[in-house]
Amino acid sequence: MFNKENKSTRDAYGEAIFALAKTNKNIVVVSADLAESTRVQKFAKKYPERFFEVGVAEQNMLGVAAGLSLSGKTVFASSFAVFSPGRNWDQLRVSICYSESNVKIVSTHAGLSVGEDGASHQALEDIAITRVLPNLLVISPLDYEETKKAVIAIAKIKNPVYLRLHRQTSPQITDSKTPFQIGKANILQAGKNLTLVGCGPILHEAIKAAENLKKQNISVEIINCHTIKPLDKNTILKSLQKTKKLITLEEHQIAGGLGSAILEQVVSSYSVPVKLIGVQDTFGESGKPSELWHKYKIDSQYIEQEILKIIKNPR
Amino acid sequence: MKDYSLVELKNIANLIRQDIIRMTAHAGSGHPGGSLGMADIFTALYFKILKHNHELPHWTERDRVILSNGHICPVLYATLAERGYFSLHLLKKFRQINSPLQGHPHQHSLAGIENSSGPLGQGLSIACGLALGAKLNKQNYQVFALTSDGEHNEGQTWEAIMLANKYKLNNLINIVDVNGIQIDGYTKNIMPLGDLKAKYQSFGWQVLTCDGHNMKDIINTLTKAKTSNKPVAILAKTILGKGVSFMENNFDWHGKAPNQQEAEKALIELKKYV
Numbered sequence: 001m002f003n004k005e006n007k008s009t010r011d012a013y014g015e016a017i018f019a020l021a022k023t024n025k026n027i028v029v030v031s032a033d034l035a036e037s038t039r040v041q042k043f044a045k046k047y048p049e050r051f052f053e054v055g056v057a058e059q060n061m062l063g064v065a066a067g068l069s070l071s072g073k074t075v076f077a078s079s080f081a082v083f084s085p086g087r088n089w090d091q092l093r094v095s096i097c098y099s100e101s102n103v104k105i106v107s108t109h110a111g112l113s114v115g116e117d118g119a120s121h122q123a124l125e126d127i128a129i130t131r132v133l134p135n136l137l138v139i140s141p142l143d144y145e146e147t148k149k150a151v152i153a154i155a156k157i158k159n160p161v162y163l164r165l166h167r168q169t170s171p172q173i174t175d176s177k178t179p180f181q182i183g184k185a186n187i188l189q190a191g192k193n194l195t196l197v198g199c200g201p202i203l204h205e206a207i208k209a210a211e212n213l214k215k216q217n218i219s220v221e222i223i224n225c226h227t228i229k230p231l232d233k234n235t236i237l238k239s240l241q242k243t244k245k246l247i248t249l250e251e252h253q254i255a256g257g258l259g260s261a262i263l264e265q266v267v268s269s270y271s272v273p274v275k276l277i278g279v280q281d282t283f284g285e286s287g288k289p290s291e292l293w294h295k296y297k298i299d300s301q302y303i304e305q306e307i308l309k310i311i312k313n314p315r
Numbered sequence: 316m317k318d319y320s321l322v323e324l325k326n327i328a329n330l331i332r333q334d335i336i337r338m339t340a341h342a343g344s345g346h347p348g349g350s351l352g353m354a355d356i357f358t359a360l361y362f363k364i365l366k367h368n369h370e371l372p373h374w375t376e377r378d379r380v381i382l383s384n385g386h387i388c389p390v391l392y393a394t395l396a397e398r399g400y401f402s403l404h405l406l407k408k409f410r411q412i413n414s415p416l417q418g419h420p421h422q423h424s425l426a427g428i429e430n431s432s433g434p435l436g437q438g439l440s441i442a443c444g445l446a447l448g449a450k451l452n453k454q455n456y457q458v459f460a461l462t463s464d465g466e467h468n469e470g471q472t473w474e475a476i477m478l479a480n481k482y483k484l485n486n487l488i489n490i491v492d493v494n495g496i497q498i499d500g501y502t503k504n505i506m507p508l509g510d511l512k513a514k515y516q517s518f519g520w521q522v523l524t525c526d527g528h529n530m531k532d533i534i535n536t537l538t539k540a541k542t543s544n545k546p547v548a549i550l551a552k553t554i555l556g557k558g559v560s561f562m563e564n565n566f567d568w569h570g571k572a573p574n575q576q577e578a579e580k581a582l583i584e585l586k587k588y589v
């Protein structure tokens with residue numbers, strides 16, 4: 001299944017926006033001194049008149065983006081996820097969400113997998129602070145191909161969107177033909193003993209755990225919930241009606257993330273035993289991504305252990 | 316405190332540069348460029364100018380150093396280690412898991428680190444707060460903020476500059492690392508800062524300039540800054556990557572670690588100066 005080379009979601013963004021720009025002349029890109037790291041450099045070189053470098057100024061970046069959208073442009077604003085939507089949350093809230101600006105906040109370097117740069121650079125709260133904002137769509141693609149499709153899809157709509165991307169390369173789970181629709185979760189693999197819903201490249205850890213558990217005759221249904229807002233309640237509910245057990249997984253704080261959205265919107269009306277896997281109210285630190293996933297209990301080993309626990313002792 | 320000669324200080328700065336190369340090479344990541352550029356100023360501060368005691372790192376009357384551009388922490392860690400705050404062996408743990416030497420500084424992981432940083436543009440405000448607190452507590456410590464030219468893109472830096480003037484923070488010195496480089500290129504292309512000296516002056520600050528690689532000039536300028544009746548900005552002209560010819564003034568080395576071969580080449584060059 002994963003014999004292809006690993007690729008990063010930020011690379012997919014860079015390639016997709018570059019390709020889109022050729023036909024969609026309405027697209028402009030704004031950067032805050034991170035054009036190379038967020039992979040919009042290639043766009044900037046080819047289309048200098050549609051690229052705006054605001055310097056290290058994330059608040060200004062979103063204000064300028066809102067203004068560009070008022071002039072009719074489809075605006076992609078890119079920085080790291082800790083700074084945007086971190087530093088510029090009020091600008092996001094009012095100039096973009098309240099105003100329904102056609103701005104796509106595409107941020108890379110989300111999650112612990114930023115690695116050695118450490119806690120200050122590891123966005124673990126960005127889903128929480130974006131999904132509470134009215135009018136904003138929140139999308140966290142699974143892998144390289146899915147990111148490309150997400151970029152194309154969000155360019156077609158006028159809504160403000162937060163697209164959460166990652167720095168490091170990860171396995172390619174989907175291919176160019178896998179369907180992608182905003183707001184529609186995909187069942188990655190069908191199963192009957194437990195439902196695992198997650199988002200982002202960390203889902204590969206769930207796939208590894210589920211693979212291992214097959215030996216013990218445990219079958220896990222894995223749902224790739226790439227759109228956190230609006231949440232695909234139906235797909236999740238249908239799966240829960242079958243398996244009656246839920247685990248959620250994200251490279252994010254448990255508080256306020258995808259799991260918490262599912263508790264609010266699905267489990268609140270259809271109660272099942274549930275375990276939320278994510279970062280447990282702590283900051284990260286420097287280290288290799290795999291070391292950090294292990295230490296902060298979001299790797300396949302921990303997932304496997306939690307699946308076994310909930311299956312053996314559901315209440 | 317021992318009174319170091321200019322020659323001794325230059326040699327210490329050179330050792331710190333070697334530490335920076337070894338640390339970033341060993342970690343395989345990190346920011347050598349700005350760190351090398353600030354090695355002379357860090358040496359002057361910790362070995363000559365600051366009122367501090369590495370054996371009593373929490374001494375309440377110590378001068379405070381607030382590093383705002385946290386990505387250059389290799390120079391902070393190496394300086395603290397050379398000064399005796401902790402063992403030089405610890406430098407090998409830079410950016411490793413379970414280490415106090417985080418990729419960007421964490422305030423509570425080691426004595427000697429006064430503030431957490433990494434996200435740019437926050438440090439000068441923290442330094443203002445510390446300076447206000449000193450006045451409120453009737454304490455005499457001096458606050459040295461270290462900021463970068465790239466950070467002057469952030470509005471918050473200018474908010475702090477205004478505030479320092481409002482409260483006449485004559486116990487605040489902001490040393491600006493003017494290397495003309497930020498992450499994606501030269502400052503003049505990414506976001507031109509214009510006449511920083513005139514800008515600071517029009518915000519009510521005293522402005523001094525110095526050659527960030529001339530130890531005598533650095534010490535004289537810092538000494539002069541301590542006697543001002545206004546907040547002081549020291550615009551320190553530095554060279555990113557200073558001391559390693561293939562890194563100098565090349566923004567590729569802002570945030571890239573040297574590989575083993577490059578590190579050896581750099582160390583051979585640096586050792587020639589001692």
Ligand SMILES: Cc1ncc(C[n+]2csc(CCOP(=O)(O)OP(=O)(O)O)c2C)c(N)n1
Nearest residue numbers: 033349433434435463464465496497498569
């Ligand atoms: C708020 C914020 N935005 C973006 C970044 C990413 N970043 C890290 S260093 C840097 C360049 C800053 O320029 P400067 O401090 O002058 O860099 P140097 O001279 O050390 O190369 C940027 C944009 C950051 N750390 N913080």
Ligand SMILES: [Mg+2]
Nearest residue numbers: 464465496497
């Ligand atoms: Mg600079």
